[in-house]
Amino acid sequence: EADIYQTPRYLVIGTGKKITLECSQTMGHDKMYWYQQDPGMELHLIHYSYGVNSTEKGDLSSESTVSRIRTEHFPLTLESARPSHTSQYLCASSDRQGRYEQYFGPGTRLTVT
């Protein structure tokens, strides 16, 4: 089983609140990713990082931001949550040579009311 953790697993929050979704991995992987997943839809990459102090926006526009201060930690922040942010957020990591195998966390199910 992959050693990648996400907290919280479920979050229900009101509009306008600031939230941070946590993601940590203990595999020493350089590359980390955040995906958004909605029912019946493909995973959309919203942020990725190739190492400490490296962050890039993914293919899907997102109002969230990320940081990578430590190799093992890749948190995602929403400054002001809106109902349109309701979704499943998946964190993944891969090693430097990982062209295919990404290890996924269990996901955070976010509901904004």
Add this chain to the structure above:
Amino acid sequence: QKEVEQDPGPLSVPEGAIVSLNCTYSNSAFQYFMWYRQYSRKGPELLMYTYSSGNKEDGRFTAQVDKSSKYISLFIRDSQPSDSATYLCAMSADNQGGKLIFGQGTELSVKP
């Protein structure tokens, strides 16, 4: 047009059936082809990967890649209720820095 298209299902089969899951793609640069399995309320886990064209077998699972047709398949033999999950195809190219492009997933239910 999406780079990767996958039949969304859902697919319901009796236990013991042979299951065929398929994806088509448009980007001829894709060389790495993967199948992920995602159980309810869990993250995806890598099931099989294939580099370039050809077949790969692992127990009851066989992955096929036909680059000339831009078509990949996953076959499950003797399907079991424990195979009930969503199956996601994913692809990558050398010039994409490890980023994967996913299909929308096929939900499979195997009935005892």
